[in-house]
Amino acid sequence: MFEGKIKISQSEIPRTLLGTSPFIAAAQFGHRARLYQLDLYNNPENILKIIKKSYELGITGIQVLPYPPVVEALIWAQEAGYDMNVMGTVRPGKENEDIKLFSDLKASSMLLHANITDDKDWNFIEEKLQLIKDEKIVSGLVTHMPFQITDSLLKSPVLDLFELYMVPVNKLGYLMDCDTYGIEERTNFNNMIKSINKIVIAKKILAAGILKPEEAFDYLKTADFVDIVTIGIASEKEAQETFTLLASK
Template identity: 35%
Template sequence: MFFDDLTFKEKIIPKTILGYSPFVAEPFLGHRSMLYKRDLYDNPQAIADVIVESYNQGVRAINLFNDSQLLKAYDIACDQGCNMKVIATIGKTEVDYLNPNYEIAKETDWDDDIELFNSYDCPLMLVDEFIVDAYDWRLTSKILDCINDTDSLSGLITAFPLRTTNLIPENLNMDLFDFYMVPFNAISYMMDITAFNASQREEFKQKLTSLNKKVIASRIFACGILKPKEAFEFYKKIDYIDLISIGVAKVEEAREDFTLLKEY
């Protein structure tokens, strides 16, 4: 289901993307963030080991942003023959996820990120959620324009799949981007949807598909609340998600999760 490639506008993008959240100890991972910082972020070799195992299990794309430790880990993995397509997040900053200051987020050197990832095998660049969800449409459009001047396709990331999806058509030129990354899981965790019964899922599906974009789902395990099998069973019934991003924190997790994913 997700071990094929998506071919779009002459670009080949693997449907399964290795996420970076555990690698950089994202704060929304709760108490595990401290462990991930010690075991992964402060030890690029450990990150590289997970990347290599994911590659060995058939994963051919990785989500990266401009962070020295993360890029060092990827370089180590590449030295071991692990060359993936890079899905780049543009304009990511160290903003408090639980209480974000969107004005600070907008001050990022996003143009440096575009220049950096233009030198990678990078078929797709995505504007970071803290820029998109600031709803400064002029800035978002400017960044998309600059991405579109490169050889990469462009897209958006949001932390608010309902609110942002409602706002995009009225505020943004829809021809500026082709991909849209949203948090999406069976229990609507870290989504701006309080419940997710059948009727609400159908309503959300209609809103999402009306954008006519390629959809990338993130946080499919609901930050560890859902077991991989539960998440994959849910996605087996979903026909409007084009790609998924999966974060794993250990070599063993990479082996187990991606082996299981191959069964779907």
């Protein structure tokens, strides 16, 4: 499940990526965010261990939120011969800085952060997508609101300016902009996402840890619009269990 790579232009992107939200102690993890702050953000050596373990399990791509400890650990991994394919997330307010950083890191792709996409400032988005394209790197967008933003993108002037689209996808509809997530909503969502005609990357598939990996992966089998998946990992043990299970599906 999600084996191999997808070729886009001159880039080949692995279909399974190591996510980095736990590494930055993202607020979505609730009380665990404090633990991730202490164990990971404040100790990039532990991030490095997870990158190495994931690579050894066959996960050769990483979706990078470019906070200093994450970048530091990634550079250490590269120097140690762990040649991770980098998909970079470009942060709001740091667009030019992050594009330069990811270009230096030889990223295969860059996506504008959801807080940029979800503002729907199409002129600004077009400008930043063009900066990414100027680096000869595959470009994309991320959203926190897949229902609302996908509908807006279909009518927007930037629809033909990007190749990758990262959206939250999980069985519960958690951290997605919907009140319910029954059969009708799922069908409408699937049809809408397919109509955007992009390479779709699923994030938040574990619903910030609410879902067990097996349950999350079984649901993904029904989401036939997903091309690539990114999974945040918080320990070497978690990497072993999660990626071994994914490979068996």
